[in-house]
Amino acid sequence: MAEELLKLQNIYKNFGNVKVLKDVNIKINKGEVVALIGDNGAGKSTLIKVITGVHSPNSGKVFFKEKEVQIKSVAQSRKMGIEAVYQERALCDQQELYRNIFAGREITNSFGFLDIKKQRKEAEKILRDYIGFTSKAITVDSHVMGLSGGEKQGVAFGRSLYFNSDLIVLDEPTMGLSIQETEKVLNFVKGLKNENKSAIFIDHNIIHVYGAADRFIILDRGEVVGEFNKEDITREELVQKMIQLHESGKIKVEE
Amino acid sequence: MNNLLNSYFVKTHKLEISITIIAVVLFLIYFLGAPHVFTRFPIYRAFMQSMPFFGIIAISATFVVTLGEIDLSFPSIVGITSLIFGIIMTSTDGNFFIAFILATSLGMFAGLINGLLVTKIGIPSIVATIGTLFFWRGLVNVISQGSGIAIVDVADGTWHHMIFVEKLFGKIPMQFIWFIVLTGLMQWVYRYHKFGNHIHFVGDNKASAQMMGINVDNVKIIAFVQLGFFSALAGIFTMYEMLYFWPTQGEGLMLTTLAAVFVGGTSVFGGKGTIFGTFIGVLIIGSLESGIVALGLSGFYVKFINGLMITVAVTVYALIQRRKN
Numbered sequence: 001m002a003e004e005l006l007k008l009q010n011i012y013k014n015f016g017n018v019k020v021l022k023d024v025n026i027k028i029n030k031g032e033v034v035a036l037i038g039d040n041g042a043g044k045s046t047l048i049k050v051i052t053g054v055h056s057p058n059s060g061k062v063f064f065k066e067k068e069v070q071i072k073s074v075a076q077s078r079k080m081g082i083e084a085v086y087q088e089r090a091l092c093d094q095q096e097l098y099r100n101i102f103a104g105r106e107i108t109n110s111f112g113f114l115d116i117k118k119q120r121k122e123a124e125k126i127l128r129d130y131i132g133f134t135s136k137a138i139t140v141d142s143h144v145m146g147l148s149g150g151e152k153q154g155v156a157f158g159r160s161l162y163f164n165s166d167l168i169v170l171d172e173p174t175m176g177l178s179i180q181e182t183e184k185v186l187n188f189v190k191g192l193k194n195e196n197k198s199a200i201f202i203d204h205n206i207i208h209v210y211g212a213a214d215r216f217i218i219l220d221r222g223e224v225v226g227e228f229n230k231e232d233i234t235r236e237e238l239v240q241k242m243i244q245l246h247e248s249g250k251i252k253v254e255e
Numbered sequence: 256m257n258n259l260l261n262s263y264f265v266k267t268h269k270l271e272i273s274i275t276i277i278a279v280v281l282f283l284i285y286f287l288g289a290p291h292v293f294t295r296f297p298i299y300r301a302f303m304q305s306m307p308f309f310g311i312i313a314i315s316a317t318f319v320v321t322l323g324e325i326d327l328s329f330p331s332i333v334g335i336t337s338l339i340f341g342i343i344m345t346s347t348d349g350n351f352f353i354a355f356i357l358a359t360s361l362g363m364f365a366g367l368i369n370g371l372l373v374t375k376i377g378i379p380s381i382v383a384t385i386g387t388l389f390f391w392r393g394l395v396n397v398i399s400q401g402s403g404i405a406i407v408d409v410a411d412g413t414w415h416h417m418i419f420v421e422k423l424f425g426k427i428p429m430q431f432i433w434f435i436v437l438t439g440l441m442q443w444v445y446r447y448h449k450f451g452n453h454i455h456f457v458g459d460n461k462a463s464a465q466m467m468g469i470n471v472d473n474v475k476i477i478a479f480v481q482l483g484f485f486s487a488l489a490g491i492f493t494m495y496e497m498l499y500f501w502p503t504q505g506e507g508l509m510l511t512t513l514a515a516v517f518v519g520g521t522s523v524f525g526g527k528g529t530i531f532g533t534f535i536g537v538l539i540i541g542s543l544e545s546g547i548v549a550l551g552l553s554g555f556y557v558k559f560i561n562g563l564m565i566t567v568a569v570t571v572y573a574l575i576q577r578r579k580n
Contacts, residue, residue: 074468090466092459094526103456112449141267186428 011060035213083165098123150181170201315485323525331391333505349409368474368482417541
């Protein structure tokens with residue numbers, strides 16, 4: 001029996017009069033990779049922002065490790081063990097890697113001064129062990145500016161693994177990456193399962209999603225309209241479902 | 256030689272090395288052009304006496320510039336805090352502590368207003384601080400009614416006068432010692448404190464910093480507040496040196512101070528900067544006037560050469576930056 005990690009119950013979220021999420025119920029188990037799919041404006045980003053503490057839901061309950069929680073800030077969700085990997089956006093170009101990895105949660109003494117030595121040492125560990133960078137050209141003192149998109153994504157992943165989070169939230173992790181880099185990123189996602197970590201991710205590319213995820217949750221206009229396990233559906237069927245949804249979605253509006 | 260040029264230190268300190276070379280060349284020119292002046296101590300004493308007044312603010316302003324923001328209001332913050340310092344010193348018969356605490360608190364309050372206008376109201380800092388520049392200077396004029404305040408009776412010969420501006424061993428002006436100590440301290444905070452680290456990230460990319468859990472608004476507000484504090488402090492130093500408040504106090508500081516920051520190599524785009532560079536920038540900008548006159552050029556050249564220095568320096572940095580990209 002799979003152990004439950006995160007459960008969202010009857011989540012509603014409005015921005016003014018716009019109902020972005022309507023009665024969303026989802027569940028993520030330990031060691032499971034779940035893909036959120038759906039058209040633009042389906043509410044995918046809002047949903048993961050509810051999970052990472054960027055937005056608070058208007059109503060509904062959130063359970064994490066079977067306890068009810070209210071996630072009010074990014075810091076709080078991190079503390080609980082939820083780590084967001086935004087695209088390369090979440091790194092600062094002109095700063096060194098060892099500073100980037102620990103930005104916002106620096107290793108400091110009680111006066112707030114950085115323990116540079118320790119940060120560099122830990123960053124080194126992340127680069128070599130968690131990310132598997134072997135290139136001598138990239139060191140903890142490298143500036144993010146010189147890294148490729150995939151390398152940046154790798155750093156963001158390494159950071160989330162290092163902080164030992166249970167749930168990793170990925171917002172379009174393959175956008176703007178080359179084929180090779182995409183491959184790397186998808187391997188990272190698959191690798192999470194080996195560590196019994198869970199992930200939830202958004203990606204527009206069904207092929208990527210199908211390869212990496214165990215389960216697919218389809219969102220449409222703020223509602224969950226379908227949920228499939230990978231065993232129960234082939235890639236072609238999933239694509240067909242999406243096309244169907246696109247068409248039936250229009251029918252729904254006419255009703 | 257090639258090894259040296261490729262070493263880690265050189266690679267990571269290009270800006271600092273460039274600015275130091277520029278300063279050394281400049282002082283060599285002074286030295287060769289006017290040996291009768293520059294082989295003797297008094298010119299250096301004069302530098303040490305005058306540089307800290309804008310140097311302290313330049314060091315502090317480096318934090319704000321690294322954020323990608325600017326503060327144009329500090330000359331007026333110097334004005335209003337000096338005025339308050341003068342009023343309290345004379346009305347309390349020289350109670351240094353009250354005067355110091357109130358003047359620096361007012362400076363921080365002025366910084367807080369700048370910070371709130373920029374973060375909570377959302378006014379670009381260049382616009383917001385033009386507003387407060389006029390506001391505080393206007394208030395100085397209204398309160399002082401255009402007249403100065405002498406603090407010579409309550410300040411001269413006191414222990415606070417001694418620790419602020421008298422000469423150590425009869426030679427080194429105390430304000431220069433303070434300037435060095437503060438520069439060291441601020442360099443430490445800038446590179447090795449969480450706050451300095453956050454300054455770099457916010458200046459580099461606000462949205463990313465936010466996603467990494469850095470409180471962007473707070474970082475900006477604190478940066479403006481500390482600049483308010485150091486503006487007040489610079490005002491107090493000036494008061495002790497001159498023993499007099501005059502209503503235009505601080506007005507000449509704006510361009511020299513910001514020039515020192517930019518000549519020092521801190522990027523106007525934010526995210527990168529150097530306190531050491533600003534320090535050297537202060538030595539360059541603060542020595543130009545006397546240096547040029549000592550070289551036998553007329554005072555008319557001062558601004559011209561000042562402009563040349565700034566333009567050359569920022570061009571060099573822009574080129575270094577472009578090669579990097």
